[in-house]
Amino acid sequence: MLTKTELEQDDLVNALQERINQLENIIALMPGHVFWLDRDGIYQGCNNAQAAFLNLASPHEIIGKTTSEILPIPQAADIDRNNVQIMEADVAALCEETDGKSIYLSSKAPLHNQQGDVTGLLGISMDITQRKRDENELREAKKRAEIATQVKTEFIRNMEHDIRTPLCGIIGISNYLKSKAQDPEYEELLQDIEAASTELLEYFNDILEFSQIDMGTTPIILKEFNLKEAIQSIIRMELPAIKDKNIKLYVEYPDNIPHVITSDKFRINRALLNLVSNAIKFTNIGTIKIRVSLGEKTGINAVLKIAIIDTGIGIAKNNQEMIFDKFTRCDPTNRGLYKGTGLGLWIVKQFMDELGGKINLESEPGKGSTFTLLVPIQIP
């Protein structure tokens, strides 16, 4: 007959045994390869997945074996050396290991006794062979795509001379013949030739510029320039188109905004030109406003805000993101009602990214659009 204390002790042992069984079960069922070994590199246990991988009848069969016994491969010595190093350094490590056929990502950590001495090592390995293969394939595909892009870009650049030169010749000669033409019908035909060739040249220039920007070969040059004058010269350039469409264009350039700023003049100019010419193209009645203001300012650093506001056809919400992708245009422009290549906004976005700025868009179909450039600048 057991005493009360003995009964209590029995309960405690049973509860502990149950707890141990439960933990052993959890470890046995863990995904990946789990194993642990002692200070001499002798395996003391593993989970089901590791036992199945080693063709062992049960996880217990691993106990007492060395790496070269469970894995009779030349790489076993490397694995052992690595385990010893981790235990000696007493620092957990993440390492890639191979058995010659597969690649494993192993997380290995030293095990300690209550005094804090290293008594062994716990390892958890995952087979990452497929992931590695996918990564390599992706890397190769990326390399091939980069080479293809380079070839394409070089081809376009070589075309520059072959197409641009004769096209400029056609424009020049038709212009000359037009000035000499006696017959109004001839004059009109020559006018058509000139207009069509100019349009072709503009398309071509857009594609050329795109390939140059896509290659990232346009250097960023930060220097002082007169922003107000730059805006005025853009307006002068666009004046014929504004008059043609009978719309009004205003500039709001408050007195507190300095005329001279430090930034990349080429990029700001190009971005403004693209946005202003789009505003004119997509506005048939009403006004276009260029509003300049300053955002956050600390010392000589400030954020320049330039909003191009039009009362044109507007852009539907679901198109407001994709129009910044290359070669994308939305209805009705893509039905040929408005000319273009779908590259202008991509160029603007690219330039803003390169300058650490951004472009915002607010628009409502039928009411108009506001494109706002936010560019970090310096005020000299």
Ligand code: ADP
């Ligand atoms: P493109 O003007 O050559 O078509 P963009 O990249 O400059 O190329 O513009 C892409 C598309 O975004 C245009 O085709 C048009 O559908 C739309 N879009 C751009 N600016 C405006 C604007 N101010 N008003 C209405 N739609 C615009």
